Amino acid sequence: MSDRRIWSHPIISFKRGKRIFFNFEGRLVEAYEGESIIAALYAIGVATFSWSPRFKRPRGAFCMIGKCSSCLSTVNGVPNTRICVELAKEGAFIERQRGPPSMGFEGPLFNNQVEKVEAAVDLLIIGGGPAGLHAALTASVLGIKAALVDEGARLGGQLIKQTHKFFGTRDYYGGARGFEIAEKLSENIEESPNVPVYRNATAYGFFSEGVGVIVRYPKPMNIVFKPRAVIVCTGAMERGLEFENNDLPGVMGAGGAQTLMNRYGVRPGDKALVVGSGNVGLIVSYQLLQAGVKVGAVVEIAHSIGGWFVHAAKVVRLGVPIYLGHSIVRAMGSERVEEAVIQAFDGEMNPIPGTEKQFNVDLVLLAVGLMPDYTILSQAGCVMKWVSELGGLVPVRTMYLETSIPGLYVAGDAAGIEEATTAFIEGEIAAISAAEKLGYANADLLRRREKLLDFLWNEYRQAPVVERARVGKLKAIVSEEEMEEHWRRSIANGLGSPRSPHIFQ
Ligand SMILES: Cc1cc2nc3c(=O)[nH]c(=O)nc-3n(C[C@H](O)[C@H](O)[C@H](O)COP(=O)(O)OP(=O)(O)OC[C@H]3O[C@@H](n4cnc5c(N)ncnc54)[C@H](O)[C@@H]3O)c2cc1C
Ligand code: FES
Structure with a gap:
C-alpha cells in the first residue's frame, strides 16, 4: 500500500x-x-x-x-x-459512483433529517478567502449584524495552500506566507461577536425566501439566511485544457495539487509535468519540489515566461527545464498518467512536426488560468458580461462593487481574476458600500472608501504587470444610468426592492 x-x-x-x-x-x-x-x-x-x-x-x-x-x-x-x-x-x-446514482436513497437531505433554520442578518458574506475575510473584518469593526459562510473546513480560500511569501505592499501582508495570513485573519474574525462564521457551509442559491446555505459539519443544517445585503466572494475555478487523454487520472488543476500537498500533506504524485509558466505554474513547481515531488519540466506555449522572473529563476536553479513555445499534446497510461508528450508550437500556434518529447510522469498539472466562480451570482439573476481580461463571465457592477441587483455586491476573484491584494481591498470597499446602504456608514468611512479606490486605481493597478486586469475591471463597470436601468428591471423582477437594500427583509 x-x-x-x-x-x-x-x-x-x-x-x-x-x-x-x-x-x-x-x-x-x-x-x-x-x-x-x-x-x-x-x-x-x-x-x-x-x-x-x-x-x-x-x-x-x-x-x-x-x-x-x-x-x-x-x-x-x-x-x-x-x-x-x-x-x-x-x-x-x-x-x-459508476454512472448516475438512483434518486431512491434514504439520505438526510430527502427524509428531512436536516434541521431547517432561518437567520435574519443585515449582511451575508459568501466566501471566506481574502476578499470575504476583509469584508467580514470590516463588518465586525462597524458592528454590523453579519454572517460569514465558507464551504471549506478552514477559512482563507487560496491563501491556505500558499507556502511562498506574498508579493504586494506591507499594508497588505507583502512578505508573509499565504497560510500564515489566513491563520491570522481567521483568528481575528473568529473572535468577532457580531459576525458568526459558518465553515463547511455552502451557499447553494438565492430563493424568494432568502439565501440557502447547507452546513455539513459539525451539525448538518439547512440555513435560510434573510439578509438585507449580500457580498459574494466565491473566488475562482481552474481551467482545463484540450489534449489527448486529458481525462486520465493524474491530470489535475495546479491548485488541486496544492490543496493535497500544502493543506493535507499528501503528495499528489511522484513526478510531474507542469503546463503553464504564469505565477501559479512556477510557484506550484517550486512547492512540488518542497513536497518531495520531482518536476520533469514546465511547458509554456507562449515564447516568454508568463510569471515573475524571480519565481522562474528559483525552479530553473533547482534543475527544472522550462520549455517555451511548447505545450502538452498527449497523456498516456491505462489506469492513470504514466507518460506525457510535449511538442513545440510555431508563432501561429501550429504544432511543429518532429519536435515531440516524452516524459515519464504520473502527474500532469494544468496551470493555464482561472475563471471567476460566478455560479451563484448568475443564479441570483445578476447581469453578466464576458470580459476575457478577467477570465470570463463577471457581473457588471458600479465602482463601489454593487451588482445589477440592488444590495448584492461582489469582490475578489469572483469579480474578475486578479490577486490577493486587490481581493483584500475590494472586500473592504464592498463592505463599506453595504454599510452605507444599511445605514452604518459615516463621513470618515466614506472617505476611507475613496482612499482605497484611489490607491487601487491610481497606484496599485497602474503597475504594468496588472495592466490586463485593470483594463478588464474597467470594462465590467457600467455607467450610473445603465445601472439605474438594471436596478429598475431587477426590482420589477422581484430581486432587490425599491427600499433597497432590503433584499429579503
Ligand atoms: C498558486 C497561486 C499563487 C498566488 N500567489 C499570490 C501572491 O503571491 N500574491 C497575491 O496577491 N495573490 C496571489 N495569488 C492570488 C490570490 O490567492 C487570489 O487572487 C485570492 O485568493 C482571491 O481571493 P478571493 O477571496 O476572491 O477568493 P478565494 O481565495 O478563492 O476564496 C474564495 C472562498 O470562497 C469559498 N466559496 C466558494 N463558493 C462558495 C459557496 N457557494 N458557498 C460558500 N463558500 C464558497 C471558497 O471555499 C473559498 O474559501 C495566488 C494564487 C495562486 C493559485
Ligand atoms: S469537486 Fe471534487 S475534485 Fe472538483
Whole structure:
C-alpha cells in the first residue's frame, strides 16, 4: 500500500487530527480528523474517482475544492457528495459512483433529517478567502449584524495552500506566507461577536425566501439566511485544457495539487509535468519540489515566461527545464498518467512536426488560468458580461462593487481574476458600500472608501504587470444610468426592492 503522506516539509508542519478509519468499498482506510475523504484516499494511492458513462474510462479528480464535480461519490448512502470537501469521519461508508446514482436513497437531505433554520442578518458574506475575510473584518469593526459562510473546513480560500511569501505592499501582508495570513485573519474574525462564521457551509442559491446555505459539519443544517445585503466572494475555478487523454487520472488543476500537498500533506504524485509558466505554474513547481515531488519540466506555449522572473529563476536553479513555445499534446497510461508528450508550437500556434518529447510522469498539472466562480451570482439573476481580461463571465457592477441587483455586491476573484491584494481591498470597499446602504456608514468611512479606490486605481493597478486586469475591471463597470436601468428591471423582477437594500427583509 503506498503512503503518499508528507511527514517532513521545509515550511509547513502539518497538524493532523485524531486517527480515524472509514470504509471505502469494503476496505478500511486510515484518515485523520479534519482532512477530506479524497486526501485520505490519495494518501493510499487511489486516483480514480469516476468512470466515463459510455466507455468506462477511469477519471480522476481535478479541483479538490468542490468546484468541478469530478469526485462525486456516495457517502453513507447519500449520492453526489463531493468528497474533496467532505471531511473523513469515523465509520463512514464511501463508494465511488459508476454512472448516475438512483434518486431512491434514504439520505438526510430527502427524509428531512436536516434541521431547517432561518437567520435574519443585515449582511451575508459568501466566501471566506481574502476578499470575504476583509469584508467580514470590516463588518465586525462597524458592528454590523453579519454572517460569514465558507464551504471549506478552514477559512482563507487560496491563501491556505500558499507556502511562498506574498508579493504586494506591507499594508497588505507583502512578505508573509499565504497560510500564515489566513491563520491570522481567521483568528481575528473568529473572535468577532457580531459576525458568526459558518465553515463547511455552502451557499447553494438565492430563493424568494432568502439565501440557502447547507452546513455539513459539525451539525448538518439547512440555513435560510434573510439578509438585507449580500457580498459574494466565491473566488475562482481552474481551467482545463484540450489534449489527448486529458481525462486520465493524474491530470489535475495546479491548485488541486496544492490543496493535497500544502493543506493535507499528501503528495499528489511522484513526478510531474507542469503546463503553464504564469505565477501559479512556477510557484506550484517550486512547492512540488518542497513536497518531495520531482518536476520533469514546465511547458509554456507562449515564447516568454508568463510569471515573475524571480519565481522562474528559483525552479530553473533547482534543475527544472522550462520549455517555451511548447505545450502538452498527449497523456498516456491505462489506469492513470504514466507518460506525457510535449511538442513545440510555431508563432501561429501550429504544432511543429518532429519536435515531440516524452516524459515519464504520473502527474500532469494544468496551470493555464482561472475563471471567476460566478455560479451563484448568475443564479441570483445578476447581469453578466464576458470580459476575457478577467477570465470570463463577471457581473457588471458600479465602482463601489454593487451588482445589477440592488444590495448584492461582489469582490475578489469572483469579480474578475486578479490577486490577493486587490481581493483584500475590494472586500473592504464592498463592505463599506453595504454599510452605507444599511445605514452604518459615516463621513470618515466614506472617505476611507475613496482612499482605497484611489490607491487601487491610481497606484496599485497602474503597475504594468496588472495592466490586463485593470483594463478588464474597467470594462465590467457600467455607467450610473445603465445601472439605474438594471436596478429598475431587477426590482420589477422581484430581486432587490425599491427600499433597497432590503433584499429579503
Ligand atoms: C498558486 C497561486 C499563487 C498566488 N500567489 C499570490 C501572491 O503571491 N500574491 C497575491 O496577491 N495573490 C496571489 N495569488 C492570488 C490570490 O490567492 C487570489 O487572487 C485570492 O485568493 C482571491 O481571493 P478571493 O477571496 O476572491 O477568493 P478565494 O481565495 O478563492 O476564496 C474564495 C472562498 O470562497 C469559498 N466559496 C466558494 N463558493 C462558495 C459557496 N457557494 N458557498 C460558500 N463558500 C464558497 C471558497 O471555499 C473559498 O474559501 C495566488 C494564487 C495562486 C493559485
Ligand atoms: S469537486 Fe471534487 S475534485 Fe472538483
